[in-house]
Amino acid sequence: MMGTHMELDSVTKFYESQEKQLHALHEVSFGIERGEFVCIVGPSGCGKSTLLKIMAGLDQPSSGEVRIHGGPVRGPHSKISMVFQAFALFPWRTVLENVAFGLEVRKVPKRARQEIATQYLDMVGLSAYEHMYPKQLSGGMKQRVGIARALAVDPEVVLMDEAFSAIDEVTAEILREEVQEIHKETGKTFVLVTHNLSEAIELADKVVVLSSRPAKVKKIFPVGLERPRDRTHSVFIHIHKDILHLLKEELESTLIRHKLKSVKELQSLHDMEHSDKSTALCLQQVT
Amino acid sequence: MLFGALPDLSFLPLLVLWFGPGAVAAVVMASVAAFFPIYFTVREGTRNIPRELYDVTAIFKSGRLSTFRKMVLPAISPYMFSGLRLAYDFDWEIIIAIEIATRVAGIGSFIEGSVSTGSLESGFAAILAIALVAVVVDRVFFGTLESWARKWS
Numbered sequence: 460m461m462g463t464h465m466e467l468d469s470v471t472k473f474y475e476s477q478e479k480q481l482h483a484l485h486e487v488s489f490g491i492e493r494g495e496f497v498c499i500v501g502p503s504g505c506g507k508s509t510l511l512k513i514m515a516g517l518d519q520p521s522s523g524e525v526r527i528h529g530g531p532v533r534g535p536h537s538k539i540s541m542v543f544q545a546f547a548l549f550p551w552r553t554v555l556e557n558v559a560f561g562l563e564v565r566k567v568p569k570r571a572r573q574e575i576a577t578q579y580l581d582m583v584g585l586s587a588y589e590h591m592y593p594k595q596l597s598g599g600m601k602q603r604v605g606i607a608r609a610l611a612v613d614p615e616v617v618l619m620d621e622a623f624s625a626i627d628e629v630t631a632e633i634l635r636e637e638v639q640e641i642h643k644e645t646g647k648t649f650v651l652v653t654h655n656l657s658e659a660i661e662l663a664d665k666v667v668v669l670s671s672r673p674a675k676v677k678k679i680f681p682v683g684l685e686r687p688r689d690r691t692h693s694v695f696i697h698i699h700k701d702i703l704h705l706l707k708e709e710l711e712s713t714l715i716r717h718k719l720k721s722v723k724e725l726q727s728l729h730d731m732e733h734s735d736k737s738t739a740l741c742l743q744q745v746t
Numbered sequence: 747m748l749f750g751a752l753p754d755l756s757f758l759p760l761l762v763l764w765f766g767p768g769a770v771a772a773v774v775m776a777s778v779a780a781f782f783p784i785y786f787t788v789r790e791g792t793r794n795i796p797r798e799l800y801d802v803t804a805i806f807k808s809g810r811l812s813t814f815r816k817m818v819l820p821a822i823s824p825y826m827f828s829g830l831r832l833a834y835d836f837d838w839e840i841i842i843a844i845e846i847a848t849r850v851a852g853i854g855s856f857i858e859g860s861v862s863t864g865s866l867e868s869g870f871a872a873i874l875a876i877a878l879v880a881v882v883v884d885r886v887f888f889g890t891l892e893s894w895a896r897k898w899s
Contacts, residue, residue: 512801515801515805517801517804517805535804535805535806535807537807539805540805540806541801541802541805543798543801543802545796545798547796547798547799547801547802549799549802549816549817549820550898550899551820551821551898551899552820552898560802560806560816561805561806563816564803564806564807564808564812564816565806565807592897592898593898594898594899612806
């Protein structure tokens with residue numbers, strides 16, 4: 460169960476558009492142990508999802524690399540599976556056919572893949588719905604299908620992109636408990652990107668906090684609490700407070716940077732002497 | 747796109763010049779008229795495939811052919827059938843216009859002949875017959891096809 464499973468080594472990402480270059484990730488490095496549950500949090504728009512996409516092999520880093528068992532991830536990997544925020548089910552496939560999709564692509568014979576898919580549907584409590592279409596399901600049920608689909612190919616790593624944020628809170632809580640159960644039973648490595656701090660602390664062995672764009676690893680918080688976790692536990696609250704504080708700091712410094720930028724634009728329009736005194740003061744303080 | 751915006755019948759004189767006033771010109775004209783409704787609806791269908799679904803096929807390492815068969819084709823099939831239906835409706839108009847314009851034997855020229863010789867009853871009977879056939883094919887054939895393709899939505 461132990462040993463480094465995945466590594467992110469100085470993962471950097473630039474996006475090029477006409478004239479503009481967006482620096483999304485800056486030398487993001489951390490390791491993930493086998494069987495670990497890692498949650499990645501950060502200010503919205505900081506590039507968390509981009510990072511997950513790179514880990515999934517759906518996107519390439521501009522420099523640095525992601526490794527699994529020491530080998531680089533250069534594209535989608537048979538040991539890495541993913542759960543999507545908006546479920547991303549095929550609407551024309553039944554629940555069972557959706558879960559079996561990965562196996563179908565891998566040319567598993569029909570009988571075998573239906574058997575496997577049924578097993579995983581059972582695991583997420585949806586056996587009675589196997590012949591329904593996604594449209595007939597609630598959000599929480601759709602995500603159960605998404606989870607079963609990700610697990611059906613027996614991956615080592617399950618990446619989850621905001622997997623609980625498009626679901627109502629009560630259903631999400633139940634689903635989180637079940638995912639913890641699955642994590643415990645299967646011993647697979649889980650990586651969840653989320654903006655929900657309590658969710659992260661509830662699930663994670665460690666919480667990776669990213670800074671605002673370009674995202675760097677700001678700090679890593681190990682969470683040693685026993686599961687199932689009590690959100691009112693003093694350690695839980697303490698970690699929550701620390702992460703929140705860190706993120707607030709991060710957001711405020713970004714705000715000041717943005718303010719500074721707009722102030723500089725103003726400056727180019729007006730002569731500094733005629734502009735507001737306090738603006739000048741603010742500029743002095745920040746620069 | 748220029749060709750899509752062009753009234754299809756404007757090609758007719760050219761087609762008659764090239765193929766003569768007959769069935770060939772009619773078939774070519776009907777094909778031209780059928781192309782664009784299908785082309786535009788299918789294009790719309792491919793554009794409406796959510797990006798995330800491509801990520802799903804990529805995650806499971808689905809190749810180009812299997813992505814086309816298992817995702818693109820089922821995703822666009824309702825659009826394909828809508829396009830076909832639209833093309834079918836267009837082609838009724840086109841066929842009748844061609845028959846009247848080029849005097850090719852058919853129900854269009856029959857209507858024209860009846861009306862010009864004063865036999866309005868036959869003219870109306872033919873129009874009614876067209877309406878009946880068009881509606882039945884539209885509802886029964888295309889209706890069934892489309893609802894089959896959209897049974898999941």
